[in-house]
Amino acid sequence: MRPEASAPFLPPLATKVPRRRAIIGLTPLIDVVFILLIFFMLASSFLDWRAIELNVPAxxxxxxxxxxxxxxxxxxxxxxxxxxxxxxxELATRVAARLETTPDQRVLVKPAAGVALQQAVTVLDRLAVSGVSDLSLIGDGAE
Structure with missing residues (x-):
């Protein structure tokens, strides 16, 4: 047997054609990001619609x-x-008990100097949830 006959058939070497790399266009990507940005800006609400009614003491x-x-x-x-x-x-419980006897009970809230605004708003919110309808915020000069 001849050695050439037992060797597997190999195709002739083809000349390699250089492939072009696919270029990803940034324009569609920018369009999608812009549309998502507009969607989330319009769909989200940055305002808190809860409000606490306050009366100015006479x-x-x-x-x-x-x-x-x-x-x-x-x-x-x-x-x-x-x-x-x-x-x-305990504040909410006591105020709610007082409101059962006198529904038009007036509540004055006096924040001390240096108290964080969030702490005062938390107290005001808790009183409003308790059912206080006549709620006033007073300063240091008013008693």
């Missing part, structure tokens, strides 16, 4: 605006109801 010569009202002090060391330290849950 300034009278006799000072009767605070008479009979519950005074809630928001301090850096905690919350006080009529001078007594209470937790937020």
């Amino acid at each position: 300034q009278t010569a006799t000072g009767s605006s605070a008479e009979g009202a519950l005074l809630v002090e928001v301090r850096s060391d905690g919350v006080r109801l009529s001078g007594e330290p209470v937790s937020l849950d």
Whole structure:
């Protein structure tokens, strides 16, 4: 047997044609990102629609605006109801119990100097959820 006959058939070497690399166009990608950006800007809401109604206490010569009202002090060391330290849950429970007897009970909230705004808003929100309809925010000068 001849050695040429037992060798497998090999095709002749073809000349390699250089392949062009596929170029990815950035224009469609930018269009998609832009459309997604517009969609999420229009679909999302950045405003919180919850609102807390506050009343401005009336300034009278006799000072009767605070008479009979519950005074809630928001301090850096905690919350006080009529001078007594209470937790937020206890505050909500006591105010709700008071509202059962007098539904038009006035509640005055007095944040101390240096108290974080979020802490005062948390107290106001808890009182509003408890059912307080006459809620006033007072400063240091008003009592």
